[in-house]
Amino acid sequence: MVSFMRCHNSDCAMFSDSRDAPSKVGWIPSLPIRFGFPQKDLQLSMKPTSPIHTFQVCHVMEPNQNNWLRSGWIQRQAAQRVYVEMRFTLRDCNSIPWVSGTCKETFNLFYLQTNEPLPAATRFRPSDYSKVDTIAADESFTQTDLGDRVLRLNTEVREVGPVTQNGFYLAFQDVGACIALVSVKVFYKRCPSTLRNLASFPDTVPHMDSSSLVEVRGACVENAEERDTPKLYCGADGDWLVPLGHCICSIGHEEMDGFCGACNPGFFKAIAGNTKCSKCPLHSSSHDQAGTLCHCDKGFYRALKDPTTMACTRPPSAPRNLVSLINDTALFLRWMPPSDLGGRKDITYNVLCQRCDGSDGDGMTQCEACEPDLRFIPRALGLTGTSVAILDFASHTNYTFHVEAMNGVSGLVLSALNRMNCLFCGNIKCIPKSQLLFIIFDCFARLQEQEQLSYSSTRTKSTSVVVTGLRPSTVYVFHVRARTAAGYTAYSSNFEFETAADGMNVKEWELRSVVYSVSNGHTVSVLTFCLPVPFSGIKTYVDPDTYEDPTQAVEEFAKEIVPSYICIERVIGAGEFGEVCSGYLRIPGRMDISVAIKTLKGGYMDQHRRDFLREASIMGQFNNPNIIRLEGVVTNSRPVMIVVEYMENGALDSFLRTRDGQFTVLQLVGMLRGIAVGMTYLSDMGYVHRDLAARNILVDENLVCKVSDFGMSRVLEDDSEAAYTTTGGKIPIRWTAPEAIAYGKFSSASDIWSYGIVMWEVMSYGERPYWEMSNQDVILSIDEGYRLPAPMGCPVTLHQLMLHCWQKEWSQRPRFNEVLSFLDKLTINPSSLLTLVNDVQSYSHSPEELPDYPLFISIGDWLDSIKMSQYKNNFLAGGYTTLDSISTMSIE
Ligand code: ADE
Secondary structure, eight states, rough: EEEEOOOOSOSSOOEEEEOOOOOOOOOOOSEEEEETTTEEEOOOOSSSOOOOOEEEEHHHHHSOOOEEOOOEEEOOOOOOOOOEEEEEEEGGGGGGGGOOOTSSSEEEEEEESSSSOTTTOOOOOOOSSSSEEEEOOOOOOOSSSSTTTOOOOEEEEEEOOOOOOEEEEEEEEEBBBEEEEEEEEEEEEBOOOOTTTEEEEEOOOOOOSSSEEEEEEOOEEETEEEOOOOOOOOOOTHHHHEEEEEEEEOTEEEEETTTTEEETTTTEEOOOOOOOEOOOOOTTTTOSSTTSSSSOOTOOOOOOTTTTSOOOBBBOOOOOEEEEEOOOEEEEEEEEEOOOTTTOOOOOEEEEEEEEEEOOOOOOOEEEOOOTSEEEEOOSSSSSSSSSEEEEETTOOOOOOOEEOOTTTGGGOOOGGGGGEEEEEESSSOHHHHHHOOOOOEEEEEEEEEEEEEEEEEEEEOOOOOOOOOTTTEEEEEHHHEEEEEEEOOOOOOEEEOOOSSSOOOSSSEEEEEEEEOOOOEEEEEEEEEEEOOOTTTOOOGGGGGSSSSHHHHHHHHBOGGGGEEEEEEEEOOOOSSEEEEEEEOOTSOEEEEEEEOOSSOOHHHHHHHHHHHHHHHHTTTOOOOBEEEEEEEEESSEEEEEEEETOBBBBBHHHHTTTTOOOOHHHHHHHHHHHHHHHHHHHHTTSSOOOOOOGEEEEOOEEEEEOOHHHHHHHHTOTTTEOOTSSEEEEGSOOOHHHHHHHSHHHHHHHHHHHHHHHHHOOOOTTTTTOOOHHHHHHHHHHOOOOOOOOBBBBHHHHHHHHHTTTGGGGSHHHHHHHHHHHHHHOOGGGGSOOOSSSSSSSOOOOOOSSSSOOOOOHHHHHHHOGGGGGHHHHHTTOHHHHHHHHHHOO
């Protein structure tokens, strides 16, 4: 029989077992606690087979009972509100004879808070304890029959506290009842860790004050991203309430049982959201888990504006059944649509014409474009119908017409041979369309005195023209257009030049022509334009720092814009001086222009304002399709703003990172070409950029790349890549030539080095140059001759060009105009881009081991370069058509 130990204001902290020697059994000091009291076996009628240990007391006959049972020290842990659940039986006094007056039907619950357990020898003092409550039974048991006791178990729960110290003791006081305490559970409530709306919420203890909720912020599960901050509130009863916000599965992942699982191979998800992964559209596949895009199968393509959910398509087959009908003055061509439209509806046709007059001395036919002499109705290019009328033929002339079908992905295909279709009007050979487009027949340069109606024009078959007889102190405007087999190109943008009063620069101009292949998403078209270039040696860029008052430079080179003409739409970024926004420039009477607006934040100092506007006074001096165009400035009101043309695709590095692997080599070369055009212009102007990097190139909606970020050519404060060198300068080490790092020798040759790095960034889709190497390691390894290897899938020719740009000796690096003409040659000869570095064994990565003539890709180029052009025909006649074959040539 176990009884509560009787205590008289004294040492009854423990209990004793009448069978055993007195023992100390503390309570398990952790929460929540469930335990019985391991003292006395009592067969409960509910579970007769499992013995239950209880504490019992039943001194109902004796008056003035005061028996205590005390727990061990219980650590509070995280609990704010503590609960005690007591399970007990209590005998009804009426059922016991002769006890009236002494028998009780309640017991008391007490507690004592302490920060530490009391020393073992501490005397028990009931007066230290605070009463929680008097506990009475809901049910009592009556001994109806000694052999068949009916036992009713009571469960009572009380809240103890508030408990603010580190732990506490519980104590039970009996004042003369017949009780069996079966179990005591001490616990606190908490909201259990849970997942809700793709966010996980940790175990949370409710607030001490039951009327306030605990706000808990959830963390998005793996591969999910936050939309509205996910939140739950933990209530006093341990229930989660009021779910707010949510997370969504990232690209390549979909919701599965409250988590975000990867899309299976063959499926993709291009946008974050709680939609399912979609099956790859027709003619595309994804081979890995978590596909964000399905790559087109071989021979199929996706145009820039095609949604990722659209099937991949291919160029159409050739138009069919081309027929001609001739009357006295006109030729009518009619054809049928291709049998295979390539899976697209945006089919158009180009009618290309050649006039071939006899043959030259070698028996080769001499051909030239028929346009502009012929008239095409409705037009020659971009026809949506299947017929055309052609007028104004010259007599006694053979004409050859090619009708080609194009669609939105034709521009993405290197070879156009499969689309050639010819109509013979004479006996000349068909020329594959891909070659035909790039033949420039001649250039027309038009020179006009500014604001005069009359102009003079010059036609030249060479790529330059000399203009003489210009008047002093006169503004002239040049435009140039070229004639190719595809017809006339548009005129180049105006190039204005003012002749000096003393006639010093009056004498001549050189017009250079280049071929420009543009993929606009629908056709591969050819723009040819000629660049007027002032005599070499004339520095046309004026450094704003040379002005005594730099605001004069701003006034001179930048237009002041009326602030109310600027409509700001949204913030797109943050610069060193303030926010960058996008919006419109709405000048009355003119079309709206999309613009980016750089603002100077308030509270600036004069020096900040000057540094900020310095960029505008530099940019305002440039006028080139591959240099970001300055629209104007706002300097007379606040905020001070610089307004430039808006580039839809933002910075080139991040643009490429998000479009990994999605462009053809020809498209990437097109981007590099644009940058080279811009840099050729800048270097011709005598401007050194110093921070040429993909992050400082902006990309428009047609993939045209433009050089930007001019303000920093002196300070480089805004570039997070710029680091201080030992000489105190701040330099973007990975992009900068060794001589510029070592002793500050910045020049167009050091810009060329940076251009090589940009080439590498482009061909690797925005990879970080030298990856995670430290700046110091980069400097050391460059000094030891190490150079970046070719990115995956990079044509050999392009990597060789990079290595040329990274020659240690700056004078041996190519010039920007040479880079440009090299890229043009690659564009015209797409087959030169087909050999990838991975295909070539023992490929050198060092500029020292470059072949002597890596930039010349045809025999003709090579002979031109060594001034032996007159032998071209002999070489060709001898069967020497590649540079490789020359290396096997004997002296004979
Ligand atoms: N970020 C900085 N300048 C920009 C521009 N001109 N267009 C788009 N984004 C830009």
